[in-house]
Amino acid sequence: MRLYIAEKPSLGRAIAEVLPRPHKKEEGCIRLGNGDVVTWCIGHVLEQADPEAYNPAYKKWQLDHLPIVPSEWQLQPKTKTRKQLTVLRKLVKQADELVHAGDPDREGQLLVDEVIDYLKVSEQKRRNMKRLLVSDLNASAVKRALESMRDNREFIPLSVSALARSRADWLYGINLTRAWTIKGQQAGNRGVLSVGRVQTPVLGIVVRRDEEIRDFVSRPFFEVRAAIHLSEGAPLSFYAKWKPSDACEPHQDEDGRVLNRRLAENVASRINQQQAEVTEFQQKPGKQRAPLPYNLSALQIDAAKALSLSAKQVLDACQNLYEKYQLITYPRSDCRYLPVEHHRQAAQIFAGIKSVVNDSGEWFSHVDKNRKSSAFNDAKTGAHHAIIPTEKCLSGSLPPTEFKVYRLIARQYLMQFCGPYEYVDTHVELRISGGQFIAKERVTSVLGWKSLLPQKSSDKGGDNDRVAATGLPPLQVGQTLWSGTPIVDAKQTEPPKHFTDASLLAAMTGIGRFVKDSNLKKILKDTDGLGTEATRASIIELLFKRKFLQRVGKSIQATDTGRQLIAVLPDQCSEADMTAQWEKQLNDISEGQGSYQQFMTPLHQQLDALVMSARATKMPAMAGLNTSKEQRKPTGRKKTYRRRQKGTGKSSASTAQK
Secondary structure (H helix, E strand, C coil): CEEEEECCHHHHHHHHHCCCCCCEEECCEEECCCCCEEEECCCCCEEECCHHHHCHHHHCCCHHHCCCCCCCCCEEECHHHHHHHHHHHHHHHHCCEEEEECCCCHHHHHHHHHHHHHCCCCHHHHHHCEECCCCCCCHHHHHHHHCCCEEHHHHHHHHHHHHHHHHHHHHHHHHHHHHHHHHHHHCCCCECCCCCCCHHHHHHHHHHHHHHHHHCCCCEEEEEEEEEECCCCCCEEEEEEEECCHHHHHHECCCCCECCHHHHHHHHHHHCCEEEEEEEEEEEEEEECCCCCECHHHHHHHHHHHHCCCHHHHHHHHHHHHHHCCCECCCCCCCCCECHHHHHHHHHHHHHHHHHCCCCHHHHCCCCCCCCCCCECHHHCCCCCCECECCCCCCCCCCHHHHHHHHHHHHHHHHHHCCCEEEEEEEEEEEECCEEEEEEEEEEEECHHHHHCCCCCCCCEECCCCCCCCCCCCCCCCCEEEECCCEEEEEECCCCCCECHHHHHHHHHCHHHHCCCHHHHHHCCCCCCCCCCCCHHHHHHHHHHCCCEEEECCEEEECHHHHHHHHHCCHHHHCCHHHHHHHHHHHHHHCCCCCHHHHHHHHHHHHHHHHHHHHHCCCCCCCCCCCCHHHECCCCCHHHHCCECCCCCCECCCCCCC
C-alpha cells in the first residue's frame, strides 16, 4: 500500500481527487480504489517539548536554571491533533511505500519528516520515500506533480535547515525571555518581557527609526537652478541644477546639500544673464525588463502600497485564494522564478484570469503569449516557484480583498508576456560663469509592460517635467546657450519617515541596510532577511499583540513598552546583525552549503554570553511598564510560548522565541 502524507486535509483531498476511485472516507484519511491511502497532518502534529519535560524543576522560572540546553531534543504530540497522530502511526506501519506531500517549503518539509522520525519508520521505507511537490491544488496541476515525484532524500538539507531554525528559536526565546522577565520582575515589572530571535530585532529597527525622527532637527538648504534659453531673448527651454564644486564642501552637509544661503545667492547672481556653454551632451536609449512574478514578501509590499493592506491581510487572502478558491499557486513562496515548462500553460492561465478579472481586456491587448521573460528559469526554481494564477476559471465572484490581491498577482504574471519598457535618457552638462550645471531627463519611447500599470500624467523623469513636453532639446558640445533669471530654491531637510506595513516588510526582507558589520553586509544577498516568507506577517502581528508596536494612522510606531524593552536589552539582541547572520546560515544549510553543527555550536556560545549579560545587568525601575494580558503571570505553561499561527495550519516553534 502506498501512503500519501499531505500537510493538511485540503491538500490531501486535492491529491485524492485525481487518484483511482471509488474513494472511501475514513477517520483521518481517504482510502483509494487501488488500495492506496491519502492521509494528512493538521499542520504540526508535534511540537518542541516544554522545558519542564526535560526537568520538572524548569517549570519555575529561575536564573540559576539558565541556559536550558537539551542534551537530547524531545518532541511531544500536540493535544489538539493527538488523534490524527494515532491515525498516522497506524497507516505508516501498514504502508509499503511512503510519499511525502508536505507544502513545498522548508517548514513543510520538516513537518512530515519529523513525523516519520517520531514514528521510528524503518530505514528501508525512508530510503524509498518519494517527495510530491504540489504548488497548485487544481486537478491538472496535481496530476503533473504526481508524474514528476522526486526522491525525498534530495530535500534533507531543507529539513535540516527548518530543524535548526526550530531549535534555535526555542533556545533563544525560552532562555532570554525567562532571563529578562526575571530581571524585569526584580525591577518591579509584573509582565513577561518576551525576547525573540526575529521579533526583537524587528522591534529594534522600529524603535531606532522612531528615535531618529524624535531627535531630528530640520535644517534649511538651498539649490540653484539656471533657467536655460537656446539664445538670448528666446523662450525658456529647460532648467539645469547647480553642482557645487569641492571648494563648497565646508558649506555642505553629509549628503552634499548646500546649507549657506549667501553662497547659493552669490552663485545665482553670477550666472544671471550669462552665456552657458554645453560641455557634455549624451542621449542613451535603455530598456527595462518586466519585474519578476511575486513571492510572498514582494506581494505583501506592493499590496500595502497600492491597497493599504497589512501583511497578515494579504497572507490570509492568499491562503483563501489557494485553498478555498484554488485560483493561485502556493502562496508562502520565497521564489520569484518559474519552471520553463510552465510557459506551456500560459493560454489556460490567461483564460483563468479573464474569468476572474472582467476588465482585463486592456491588459491582454499588450500581451503576447509566445513571449518568454527571464522569469522562466529552471536553474532558479527549487521546491517551489513564484506565486501566479492557476488555470482554474471562476464561476462566481470573490470577496473584495481576495479580488484585489488576485488582480495584483494576475497583472504581475501577465507582465512576463509583455515587451520591455523602453526609454531615452538625456544628460546635459553646462559651464556658466565657471560653475557646473546639470540637466537630466528620461523620456519614454515604448511603455511595454508598463502599459499594464495605471498611467501617470507624465512619462518623463528628471528635473524638467514642468517644462515643455518635447523634452530636452538636441544640443552639441561647445554650443553656446543663454542663462536667464535663475531660481534659488529654499528647502528644508526632512526626517526619515515612520515605518508602514510596506516599508517594514521591505526592511525585514532586505536586512542588509540595517546591519552594522561591514563584513556581514558584504556577504548578505539583497533578499537575505529577518524571518521567512511564511513568518514575517505573524511576527509583525505578534509585536502588535504584545503591545510593543502600535498603529498611528498608516504608520507603525513603537509603544512605551517596546521602547523600554529595547532600552534595557543588549544591542546584540535588538540589532539585526546576529539574526541576519543566522538567517544566512539557515539558508546556506537549505542549499546544502552549511551544516547543522556549524550553525548550532556558535549559537550555544552566544546564548551562554547573552544569559550571563542578563544576569549582570542592573535594571532600572520598571514598575510602570505596560504589558498586555498575554504577557502577565509567567507560569511557564505551554501557552506562554506557543501560539498557533492563524490560518496557516502550522505552529511556530515558539512565539516568544522568534
